[in-house]
Amino acid sequence: MGNHILTELKLASLAGAGAYGLIPEGAIAIEGDEIVWAGARGDLPERYAGWAETRLGGRLVTPGLVDCHSHVVFGGNRAREFEMRLNGASYEEVARAGGGIVSTVRATREASEEALLADALGRVDALIAEGVTTLEIKSGYGLDQETELRMLRVARRIGELRPLTVVTTFLGAHAVPESHKNDPDNYIDTVCIPALRAAHGEGLVDAVDGFCEGIAFAPEQIARVFDVARELGLPVKLHAEQLSNLGGAQLAAHYGALSADHIEYLDQAGVDAMAGAGTVAVLLPGAFYTLRETQMPPVAALRRAGVPMALASDCNPGSSPLTSLLLTMNMGCTLFRMTPEEALAGVTREGAAALGLKDRGQIAAGQRADLAVWDVAEPAELAYRIGFNPLYKRIFGGQI
Numbered sequence: 388m389g390n391h392i393l394t395e396l397k398l399a400s401l402a403g404a405g406a407y408g409l410i411p412e413g414a415i416a417i418e419g420d421e422i423v424w425a426g427a428r429g430d431l432p433e434r435y436a437g438w439a440e441t442r443l444g445g446r447l448v449t450p451g452l453v454d455c456h457s458h459v460v461f462g463g464n465r466a467r468e469f470e471m472r473l474n475g476a477s478y479e480e481v482a483r484a485g486g487g488i489v490s491t492v493r494a495t496r497e498a499s500e501e502a503l504l505a506d507a508l509g510r511v512d513a514l515i516a517e518g519v520t521t522l523e524i525k526s527g528y529g530l531d532q533e534t535e536l537r538m539l540r541v542a543r544r545i546g547e548l549r550p551l552t553v554v555t556t557f558l559g560a561h562a563v564p565e566s567h568k569n570d571p572d573n574y575i576d577t578v579c580i581p582a583l584r585a586a587h588g589e590g591l592v593d594a595v596d597g598f599c600e601g602i603a604f605a606p607e608q609i610a611r612v613f614d615v616a617r618e619l620g621l622p623v624k625l626h627a628e629q630l631s632n633l634g635g636a637q638l639a640a641h642y643g644a645l646s647a648d649h650i651e652y653l654d655q656a657g658v659d660a661m662a663g664a665g666t667v668a669v670l671l672p673g674a675f676y677t678l679r680e681t682q683m684p685p686v687a688a689l690r691r692a693g694v695p696m697a698l699a700s701d702c703n704p705g706s707s708p709l710t711s712l713l714l715t716m717n718m719g720c721t722l723f724r725m726t727p728e729e730a731l732a733g734v735t736r737e738g739a740a741a742l743g744l745k746d747r748g749q750i751a752a753g754q755r756a757d758l759a760v761w762d763v764a765e766p767a768e769l770a771y772r773i774g775f776n777p778l779y780k781r782i783f784g785g786q787i
């Protein structure tokens with residue numbers, strides 16, 4: 388780290404005017420872990436003359452990628468369930484038959500902290516290899532206090548063991564465990580909320596999430612968890628309108644949520660509520676693709692209303708065993724009809740916004756020096772190609 392100039396680059400700043408905030412002949416000045424200047428190379432201020440210089444041969448430079456929704460910490464895998472679905476069972480049928488999230492809960496409860504960490508690091512390294520510099524990691528496969536906290540400790544350790552910012556999210560309201568399957572209210576009040584308080588007490592929680600859905604929790608149950616999040620001063624986000632419309636996005640907006648995620652079944656009332664609250668739409672095409680869903684999120688309505696749209700892997704063993712943010716971008720375009728610029732913004736500027744982070748996701752003075760350098764001529768290539776990783780160099784916190 389130190390003072391450094393990156394030059395001979397095409398700058399996709401995702402800031403300022405114009406598509407991608409693109410500057411064909413750009414330069415970036417980095418001091419420590421911070422960008423202190425970015426713009427056209429010809430405008431580089433004299434005061435940076437003499438700084439160490441790295442020439443990038445005209446390669447494209449974007450902000451480091453932000454994966455704002457993942458469940459990368461979990462035990463076991465669900466290949467068997469994948470096979471069941473290929474034999475005709477729906478995702479909800481598998482869930483009601485005791486498969487789905489609950490089967491991963493068993494495997495996660497049985498796994499040690501070291502085993503969970505070792506398994507997760509493989510998935511995290513795949514994301515890092517594609518230029519991810521910030522990763523959100525949820526709990527939600529413990530559904531008991533001990534395991535929920537173990538998952539969040541593993542998430543924190545991932546951020547210590549890798550050149551990566553990890554943001555943790557408590558998702559105790561992910562599913563109703565077998566022990567409480569006839570009494571979800573009791574689970575919320577006697578397990579989920581005490582676990583949230585304990586996790587917060589250990590400094591393990593940066594935000595609180597829930598799954599508002601017929602196979603999970605009702606809005607009233609989510610609201611009780613969000614009331615405690617508000618009491619603890621924690622921001623909230625919500626898996627909402629994935630398989631039906633229970634008004635989850637409106638509930639999220641009512642709590643000033645950072646984001647509402649999935650939202651395939653979002654209606655105009657939900658779009659308007661999110662627009663009014665500044666809640667980011669997090670689109671998760673990996674789950675839509677894996678579950679062979681047909682109801683697309685209302686991208687055109689979100690666009691018209693000016694609701695920011697993020698894209699994320701939703702990496703999880705059941706509905707989105709996906710560890711490629713580049714493929715996520717391609718799916719966002721091909722499946723959800725986002726533009727390539729919206730897709731790139733979705734995994735940078737808007738992904739950061741979905742985490743409430745204002746110091747990253749764009750290339751501009753004052754932002755973290757988290758950058759990705761790509762062997763592509765045009766930014767659209769990042770979403771266009773399928774199964775191709777053109778990352779040339781990943782810069783985390785100014786480490787050239």
Ligand SMILES: O=C(O)CC[C@@H]1NC(=O)NC1=O
Nearest residue numbers: 487488598626674703705706
């Ligand atoms: O199947 C799993 O393990 C997670 C499913 C995932 N969680 C959620 O709230 N919605 C999903 O698609």
Ligand SMILES: [Fe+3]
Nearest residue numbers: 456458626701
């Ligand atoms: Fe999810």
